[in-house]
Amino acid sequence: MPETLREMFSYGFMLRALLCGTLVALCLALLGVSLVLKRYSMIGDGLSHVGFGAVSVGLVLGIAPLAVAVPVVMLAAFLLLRISSSSSINGDAAIALISSSALAAGLIVTSLSSGMNADVNGYLFGSILAMSSSDVALSAALSAVVLFLYLFCYHRIFAITFDEAFGRATGVRVGFYNTLLAMLTAVTVVVGMRMMGALLISSLVIFPALTAMRVFRSFRGVVLCSAGAAVCCFAAGLVLSYLYSLPAGASVVMVNLAAFAAFSAAGAAFHRTC
Numbered sequence: 001m002p003e004t005l006r007e008m009f010s011y012g013f014m015l016r017a018l019l020c021g022t023l024v025a026l027c028l029a030l031l032g033v034s035l036v037l038k039r040y041s042m043i044g045d046g047l048s049h050v051g052f053g054a055v056s057v058g059l060v061l062g063i064a065p066l067a068v069a070v071p072v073v074m075l076a077a078f079l080l081l082r083i084s085s086s087s088s089i090n091g092d093a094a095i096a097l098i099s100s101s102a103l104a105a106g107l108i109v110t111s112l113s114s115g116m117n118a119d120v121n122g123y124l125f126g127s128i129l130a131m132s133s134s135d136v137a138l139s140a141a142l143s144a145v146v147l148f149l150y151l152f153c154y155h156r157i158f159a160i161t162f163d164e165a166f167g168r169a170t171g172v173r174v175g176f177y178n179t180l181l182a183m184l185t186a187v188t189v190v191v192g193m194r195m196m197g198a199l200l201i202s203s204l205v206i207f208p209a210l211t212a213m214r215v216f217r218s219f220r221g222v223v224l225c226s227a228g229a230a231v232c233c234f235a236a237g238l239v240l241s242y243l244y245s246l247p248a249g250a251s252v253v254m255v256n257l258a259a260f261a262a263f264s265a266a267g268a269a270f271h272r273t274c
Contacts, residue, residue: 029230044205046099053106126197
């Protein structure tokens, strides 16, 4: 096994995938705790579909896909908040409305141009082989910004997660921090699409938070466990994908599913004993 791991990480693309994927998984795990508790967990899925539509347009126009996707997905995140908070359309319906429209637009643009080529498939299903040094540098820079802002605003994010009315009464700008949470999620989802794919990136938002909640009850405990589980599951999924020639994104999701099942069993046994 050690020999296999040394061989695996002798390849540059595997090192790039590990570094980039670990950062993205960590960021989405931290953000996912608040999103799950606020019943907004499917925003990752919706934004990834919007990202795929934007990437498709960028590829057709010959523009760097991320340069198109980042601002478009951030705008979509802002619109999702506005629609769900100021109209009769609730959050889940707003996500379904925008995401399905964006995905349909992306598929139409793709079919009218060159069809489902390797670049489009890479963003739809993920491809660790497509990770370049510039992708890693961009991912590291954006992930560092996301982590810094999350840690800096931790107490305010905690306040808006559990009781927006109380947070507003204590002077927290609830609208601003809800928008910040959505924007950070949008940026991280776009960065992670390159490797996990638009169809699977939302799993990194949902699984770690739900896994941690099977055992822990405090917000800090859930956040720390979610972060650790996300990083470990991503690394394990990447190793399995190399050993058995499996798609990396799908392997990471299945490892997360196994972790969720194990934590559920452990949590049930622990709470029954207590």
